[in-house]
Amino acid sequence: MGDLSQVPTDFLTALSALRKATCRPELRLEELPAPSRLAPFAVALGAEVTALDTPGHRNVHGPAVRDDGGGEGEELATGRFILLHDPDGSPVWDGTFRIVTYIRAELEADIGNDEMLGSVAWTWLVEALETHQAPHRNAGGTATRILSESYGSLAGRSDSIDIELRASWTPTGPQVQSHLEAWSEMVCTFAGLPPLPDGVTALGRRRRK
Template sequence: MTGEETEVPQRFAAALRSLRGRRTRPEVRLVEIPGPRRVAPFSLAVEGEVVADAEEIATGRFVVLHDPAGQDTWRGDFRVVTLVRAQLEAELAADEMLGDVAWTWVTENLERSGVGAVAAGGTVTRVLSSSYGALAGTPDAVDLEIRASWTPTSTDLGAHLEVWADLMSTVGGLPPLPDGVTALDVRRRTVGP
């Protein structure tokens, strides 16, 4: 957590409490990292990865920004900024709808979760990598990157963290869990102590 002021605002403290101990799928691993210092007076950042069969299938970052004075472009005093990256099959690079489908994953996860969010925006980037020379045997690969941000309408940011973790899982190719089902694992996957 970063903050220029010595006292943490109550709304930011409530948001932090909502993030602590939040459970995610067993394939999702999270670690808190330093938040950006120049974008907002208070911030928190979490890095994540999705691991299936001992292989990393998606990575990302979840950042909470808080400006007690609010920001007009945010339409509020909080902003959630997310990043998700994954490598996909090369055949998908040619699909003209890939960007639209990937953005739909963002909007559908937000809608399905029922979290309040306004002013959502973002980008979807795909990069096709072809190898040559000594690396010619390496298959072509598509890297997909989704950057999305939105303004939460409450301080329950734990629900927004779950939306992002689900988005990483979706982009990584994991099937969605049926409604009402929570994936259990012997090891706890939570944010914070």
């Protein structure tokens, strides 16, 4: 980020808070190039949830299997977490910080076709923020279901349905550790990793044929 003396104290505090976040071991976080047009200061993280199958056994939780190799890692869900900061504030954000997120996972057709899936995904996000006591305001988002059909040489591949959740909200200050932890829990929930909160059903994994 260059000369740290030019970086606002609040943003440095926020970066320190992100580094303190505790996430499940199945979730791998890595820093990505941050968007430069959305705010004067920004940091971006990419997330990938993977799991290993026991040879000869398929875990019924989680979405798409990356391949059929025994013991190979499976990509269960992916996401992005972007923290934006404008010291002058933004009337659109209603604050000086804004968190922008994205989560995607592939589902079994019977679950992906559920008309309530979008509202359930949004409820998970709201509840994760509340559970982790991540104070925020001005939250908004969209949930999208994507049907993929294969033709030609790929005609034998089963149809797939993906769920995407794009959401953003304004944290009340630079202490954003709980926000990253809440979002990380959401990525793991999309991946269908147990244990899950009471009353929440795991998303079903698609099995490629």
